[in-house]
Amino acid sequence: MTRYLTRRLAHAALLLLAVSVFSFALLQLAPGDFFAPLKLNPQISARTVEGLRAQYGLDRPWPVRYGHWLRGVFHGDLGPSFAYNSPVAPLLAVRARNTLLLTGTAMLWAWLIAIPLGIVSAVRRGKWSDRAGGVVTSALLTIPDLVLFLAILLLAVRSGWFPTGGMVSTAFGELSGRGRAMDIAYHLFLPALALAIATLPALVRHIRSAMIEVLQAPFIRAARAHGISEYRVLLRYALPVAANPLISLFGFSVATMLSASLLVEVILSWPGIGPLLLEAILAKDVYVVLGTVMLSSVFLVLGNLVADLLLFAVDPRIRMES
Amino acid sequence: MGRTHIWAKCAALGLAVACLGAPTKARAGQASDDRMVLEGVPGHAGGRLVVALRSEPKTLNPVLAVDEPSREVIRCLSADLIHINRASLKTEPALAKSWNVSRDGRQYTLQLRRGLRFSDGAPFDADDVVFSFQVYLDEKIDSTQRDLLVVGGKPITVVKVDQYTVRFEMAQPYAAAGRLFDGVAILPRHLLEASYKGGGFSEAWNLSMAANQFAGLGPFRLKEYVPGQQVTLERNPYYWKADRAGNPLPYLGEVMFLFVPSEDAQVIRFQAGDTDALSRFSSENFAVLQKQQGTKGYHLDDLGPGLEYNFLFFNLNDLGAKNLPEIAKKQSWFQDLRFRQAVSAAIDRDGIVRLVYGGRATAIWDQVTPGNKLWVDDKIAHPKRSVERARELLQSAGYSWKNGALVDPRGKAVEFSILTSASNAQRTKIATIIQDDLSQLGITVQVVPLDFHAMVDRLQSSYNYEAAVMGLVSGDADPTSEMNVWLSNGETHLWHPNQAKPATPWESEMDGLMEKQLVTLDYAKRKQLYDRVQEIVAEELPVICLVSPNILVGAANRVGNFRPAILVPYALWNIDQLYVQ
Numbered sequence: 001m002t003r004y005l006t007r008r009l010a011h012a013a014l015l016l017l018a019v020s021v022f023s024f025a026l027l028q029l030a031p032g033d034f035f036a037p038l039k040l041n042p043q044i045s046a047r048t049v050e051g052l053r054a055q056y057g058l059d060r061p062w063p064v065r066y067g068h069w070l071r072g073v074f075h076g077d078l079g080p081s082f083a084y085n086s087p088v089a090p091l092l093a094v095r096a097r098n099t100l101l102l103t104g105t106a107m108l109w110a111w112l113i114a115i116p117l118g119i120v121s122a123v124r125r126g127k128w129s130d131r132a133g134g135v136v137t138s139a140l141l142t143i144p145d146l147v148l149f150l151a152i153l154l155l156a157v158r159s160g161w162f163p164t165g166g167m168v169s170t171a172f173g174e175l176s177g178r179g180r181a182m183d184i185a186y187h188l189f190l191p192a193l194a195l196a197i198a199t200l201p202a203l204v205r206h207i208r209s210a211m212i213e214v215l216q217a218p219f220i221r222a223a224r225a226h227g228i229s230e231y232r233v234l235l236r237y238a239l240p241v242a243a244n245p246l247i248s249l250f251g252f253s254v255a256t257m258l259s260a261s262l263l264v265e266v267i268l269s270w271p272g273i274g275p276l277l278l279e280a281i282l283a284k285d286v287y288v289v290l291g292t293v294m295l296s297s298v299f300l301v302l303g304n305l306v307a308d309l310l311l312f313a314v315d316p317r318i319r320m321e322s
Numbered sequence: 323m324g325r326t327h328i329w330a331k332c333a334a335l336g337l338a339v340a341c342l343g344a345p346t347k348a349r350a351g352q353a354s355d356d357r358m359v360l361e362g363v364p365g366h367a368g369g370r371l372v373v374a375l376r377s378e379p380k381t382l383n384p385v386l387a388v389d390e391p392s393r394e395v396i397r398c399l400s401a402d403l404i405h406i407n408r409a410s411l412k413t414e415p416a417l418a419k420s421w422n423v424s425r426d427g428r429q430y431t432l433q434l435r436r437g438l439r440f441s442d443g444a445p446f447d448a449d450d451v452v453f454s455f456q457v458y459l460d461e462k463i464d465s466t467q468r469d470l471l472v473v474g475g476k477p478i479t480v481v482k483v484d485q486y487t488v489r490f491e492m493a494q495p496y497a498a499a500g501r502l503f504d505g506v507a508i509l510p511r512h513l514l515e516a517s518y519k520g521g522g523f524s525e526a527w528n529l530s531m532a533a534n535q536f537a538g539l540g541p542f543r544l545k546e547y548v549p550g551q552q553v554t555l556e557r558n559p560y561y562w563k564a565d566r567a568g569n570p571l572p573y574l575g576e577v578m579f580l581f582v583p584s585e586d587a588q589v590i591r592f593q594a595g596d597t598d599a600l601s602r603f604s605s606e607n608f609a610v611l612q613k614q615q616g617t618k619g620y621h622l623d624d625l626g627p628g629l630e631y632n633f634l635f636f637n638l639n640d641l642g643a644k645n646l647p648e649i650a651k652k653q654s655w656f657q658d659l660r661f662r663q664a665v666s667a668a669i670d671r672d673g674i675v676r677l678v679y680g681g682r683a684t685a686i687w688d689q690v691t692p693g694n695k696l697w698v699d700d701k702i703a704h705p706k707r708s709v710e711r712a713r714e715l716l717q718s719a720g721y722s723w724k725n726g727a728l729v730d731p732r733g734k735a736v737e738f739s740i741l742t743s744a745s746n747a748q749r750t751k752i753a754t755i756i757q758d759d760l761s762q763l764g765i766t767v768q769v770v771p772l773d774f775h776a777m778v779d780r781l782q783s784s785y786n787y788e789a790a791v792m793g794l795v796s797g798d799a800d801p802t803s804e805m806n807v808w809l810s811n812g813e814t815h816l817w818h819p820n821q822a823k824p825a826t827p828w829e830s831e832m833d834g835l836m837e838k839q840l841v842t843l844d845y846a847k848r849k850q851l852y853d854r855v856q857e858i859v860a861e862e863l864p865v866i867c868l869v870s871p872n873i874l875v876g877a878a879n880r881v882g883n884f885r886p887a888i889l890v891p892y893a894l895w896n897i898d899q900l901y902v903q
Contacts, residue, residue, distance in 0.1 A: 031775065031776045032776050032777075032778050036775045036779060037775065040778055040782070040792075040814060041814070043466075044469055048466055085525055091549070094550060095549060166582075167551055170370070170580070170596065266584070269582050269587050271548075271550025276550065
């Protein structure tokens with residue numbers, strides 16, 4: 001177990017290092033830096049712009065800056081934000097919390113809906129309810145996330161039932177503790193729903209096919225032949241075996257969830273890392289971009305690590321290999 | 323001997339009236355005789371105004387702020403010595419209740435209001451002013467405001483005369499000196515001196531500070547900042563203005579800035595009634611909002627052209643040292659005045675107004691828009707679009723047509739590309755219309771939308787471009803804010819920046835005119851000088867001015883005293899007078 005864990009952690013660290021080098025290099029390849037637009041301001045002199053660049057070390061070559069940044073990371077310093085005149089880490093912390101709240105809720109919903117749906121359509125394979133489900137999931141799969149999110153925004157605007165953005169209402173400060181929780185839940189509903197719908201169809205289809213495969217296995221027939229109830233066969237015998245590919249799927253779904261959440265956050269003004277990242281990319285606030293990319297990579301790596309550990313726990317074959 | 327500013331006299335008169343009217347309403351700790359009294363409808367006290375910001379403020383430090391959202395918030399939190407009234411576009415007293423200018427125009431002596439307090443209750447006096455300017459002018463801080471305070475190559479100097487008098491001295495007379503003070507927020511020495519001396523100033527007053535570390539002289543003070551969501555300001559009980567009934571200003575109990583990352587989302591939030599005021603939005607959104615203007619509780623205003631001018635310009639840089647032979651060859655066209663005149667004549671400015679801005683813009687032929695009533699030159703001709711005239715001009719310059727395509731005197735087909743910023747949809751559309759207009763002259767134009775940073779790099783560093791469509795927004799209605807654009811050694815003399823000596827006779831003339839207007843104190847004489855600059859721009863076409871978008875604003879009907887203006891901040895400049903019903 002320890003050996004397995006160390007090997008996985010070493011992989012993760014290497015991956016993160018590679019991501020950081022590539023992101024940093026790519027950010028430097030694009031011409032112009034954060035302070036370039038100031039050059040077009042008639043009221044700001046070139047000397048001042050150069051002074052600002054020097055203050056943030058932008059006059060040094062990028063490998064030097066990368067080394068400096070990397071050294072900082074080991075001391076918990078993710079570099080400065082040029083725009084915010086402040087370290088990147090605290091900027092990310094609050095927003096990452098909001099993003100986790102959103103993606104966590106959406107992930108929970110998506111799985112809670114997908115597992116029963118997937119099982120039901122596997123059991124009723126070929127029947128009309130399975131086919132209808134197939135049509136709906138393929139339709140949802142073909143709709144681009146952007147269109148889906150805009151449609152949901154349109155629903156909010158037209159109906160007036162839901163807030164059109166933000167995480168709390170303007171009167172949040174005057175609410176009681178319970179009222180505040182309700183207010184956040186009210187604002188959370190639409191973005192989380194959008195995100196859950198976006199990831200749901202792929203999950204349902206994977207669960208369905210995994211279950212179908214297992215249900216055809218000889219041991220299931222044997223179980224049925226022993227007169228064990230269908231309900232028990234499904235949940236006690238089939239599901240744990242089908243769990244294997246689903247756990248790997250969980251690791252991947254963290255990645256899709258994170259990239260979709262960036263879009264949802266921007267469209268529905270959810271104060272997560274999405275709007276921060278978008279603004280930082282447009283403004284070339286490089287350390288903010290880098291910090292956000294690294295944070296997303298860490299989430300991704302952690303998601304996969306958790307999935308691997310779960311697999312390790314449930315699948316004896318993996319235990320044998322290591 | 324000096325001359326007192328007329329605005330100071332008016333204010334003094336107003337103050338006297340206020341004292342007679344309601345002496346009992348003066349707040350404790352504030353000398354009522356030095357309060358400034360504002361005209362306008364007395365409003366209701368209390369309530370909250372909610373507005374959206376395109377992105378978060380990055381800092382609340384007035385010395386370091388460079389982006390508009392930060393400045394928008396800082397303007398509500400701070401005050402300057404002399405202020406530009408956004409309605410009249412003229413200077414008026416602010417923290418300085420009056421000022422004298424020495425005969426030679428180099429010395430400004432400012433009388434500060436007495437008994438004022440910062441929003442934390444600490445008293446304000448000349449030491450705070452001297453400290454503030456020391457920080458702004460510190461070379462190590464690299465404040466972008468510093469450049470405005472450098473006159474004739476030397477930073478202005480500040481001397482404390484007594485507790486409520488300060489004297490500013492400039493290296494040369496400076497016509498718009500009063501306007502320099504606008505937006506230079508006075509800092510509380512008692513809160514910032516330690517971090518300034520201790521070297522931590524670059525992170526002072528960033529958004530992670532506690533609200534009680536912050537204080538200013540503005541109508542509001544910081545209440546709470548929620549990262550990614552909003553910043554809330556509360557009424558400053560020590561504010562130094564009152565209405566004509568003697569009620570202390572501001573009326574509003576709170577101002578809340580929500581962070582809404584896109585224009586469309588802002589429009590939606592405004593439409594839904596979540597926010598109370600809206601500015602900086604496109605004519606398309608204006609049209610959308612207009613449809614529901616009657617049924618929902620808001621109204622919209624089209625203020626006419628602002629101070630932004632959009633233009634096309636060609637690369638006239640000296641490319642000798644750069645390895646850009648293709649562009650250098652094309653410069654023989656760009657440098658030919660008749661070529662530029664032909665391009666200008668062939669562009670359908672009214673078409674741009676109609677197609678890009680849905681009619682909510684104004685065609686222009688020089689850099690001063692009709693919105694800038696103090697400085698616009700009415701004598702500038704506004705020729706209609708004429709492809710025939712363009713053809714005549716090109717013919718007279720030796721150009722001809724081969725199979726409908728324009729060829730230059732050496733037989734080379736005329737073809738060039740126009741850079742625009744991909745993030746600005748309007749300017750990309752303008753470039754596309756120019757492409758179409760010029761195709762009627764047989765000129766092939768490619769439109770190249772680029773990332774803004776990449777575009778700046780090409781315009782300002784590598785000079786690797788042929789033509790570009792850009793816009794500038796004058797920081798102020800006064801021509802001094804445009805010095806760097808029109809001086810040939812200016813860094814934003816876009817078509818050919820940083821010239822060692824003027825490349826053309828007309829640039830040399832323009833240099834002389836701009837330098838002279840800077841030191842001339844008489845408005846009428848300055849106007850004559852700047853009129854001539856506008857004439858040169860219209861005649862020589864270093865930039866082909868095209869269009870100035872109208873300033874569009876909206877406000878909820880419940881907002882009282884709403885008087886939007888064409889100078890930033892368009893909607894909230896009189897936030898100390900706004901109230902909600």
